[in-house]
């Protein structure tokens with residue numbers, strides 16, 4: 001079978017596809033079949049040099065354009081992305097294995113939202129005037145320069161757009177390195193941006209493993225690094241960026257709590273738990289994988305959950321009827337199987353699924369453990385797969401202490417009909433992104449990001465502008481200058 005997935009070349013630099021076959025081969029594997037569907041080459045030093053020098057060279061002229069002009073290009077790119085949503089979604093499904101049912105509504109669409117939102121904002125980015133008697137200060141909001149974006153493999157189109165859109169809106173240029181597991185979609189983002197009118201060198205994509213990312217992060221020409229990845233990688237990249245005093249955004253992993261109180265609407269709580277554990281086969285950073293259920297509602301919750309899970313349609317992810325696809329890779333599947341074995345070994349009660357499916361591709365059933373305790377490995381470590389841990393609790397103080405007893409702080413959710421408790425609990429969560437009676441919504445208008453070990457900085461919303469620009473203060477004296485001698 002042939003797939004429409006082989007890109008024209010491995011990299012997109014200075015407005016064009018670029019190939020250098022001296023780079024190590026990276027096979028692109030379709031998670032639903034295990035077949036090789038494309039091949040790209042890792043960036044050689046020459047490719048890295050070309051990308052960085054192109055981004056550096058393009059930056060001055062890009063920043064000199066008015067915000068209105070830059071914004072118009074981003075909004076045109078958003079339109080193109082929406083027009084091509086079907087083809088981009090099919091490609092995202094080949095790249096990641098996520099069902100078309102998902103990719104057609106959350107990947108290119110969310111990328112387009114970011115391009116439209118920050119495109120609309122580009123013309124509004126201003127400094128302020130601060131009057132000081134007759135003197136005054138004005139501030140200029142200026143770009144940082146060249147930004148490096150490094151992506152994880154779960155949302156390749158979205159990550160490339162969420163980083164690119166605010167960076168470009170502020171007058172920066174970008175070199176983006178996708179995960180080597182999903183190298184295809186970011187190339188399309190670059191292609192679309194340039195088709196929409198972005199000058200050559202403004203948005204570049206190069207392929208490679210961690211070593212290519214590391215070469216980018218340590219280069220003197222780079223002013224900012226935005227990483228979406230795991231906490232261990234975040235530590236390394238943050239340290240490397242710190243050596244050059246570079247700006248950073250770190251969107252890292254989590255082990256987020258979801259709390260279901262006795263008075264919750266069971267159906268909505270089950271929906272939230274399904275969204276927060278099994279969407280994208282559980283490969284979502286903000287997932288609420290520690291589901292604390294108050295004892296009075298536990299049996300009703302588990303019964304409805306098991307009934308609803310039987311409705312999951314597991315199969316060909318390109319079929320719009322499929323609602324649950326494979327894991328992204330054999331490796332990730334192995335990691336998930338290891339955690340499931342550990343859960344059983346440590347005494348958690350398997351109440352649903354968890355078996356690898358006897359077919360091609362990297363399929364595993366959604367998995368639910370009940371009677372999980374805080375000390376179990378599956379309650380402490382990020383699994384990044386479809387494994388839900390259900391933990392019991394008695395009262396609010398107890399559950400809040402347990403929910404916050406983690407090094408992570410990406411997200412947290414609460415299901416309750418008690419209005420004041422909902423807001424009290426949200427205020428008490430040590431997490432950057434919280435939900436009341438819902439889970440995992442991520443609109444571009446709202447800040448997204450983590451606290452504690454889950455990250456630094458925020459993506460999306462007006463808050464992202466502060467992370468892709470810097471303020472210059474200009475003091476203006478209207479009278480004479482007094483000096484001591």
Ligand code: NDP
Nearest residue numbers: 151152153179180209210213214229230233251252253285
């Ligand atoms: P990794 O941390 O393994 O990799 C992230 C990216 O960093 C990849 O492109 C990787 O390259 C690159 N990289 C690895 N080492 C280095 C290095 N030393 N210097 C520079 N770059 C490097 O994450 P995964 O791709 O496995 O993604 C899963 C993780 O991402 C999970 O922990 C998840 O929670 C997190 N995530 C966080 C999100 C958020 O917004 N907070 C959203 C999505 C995922 P390569 O893989 O090619 O080697």
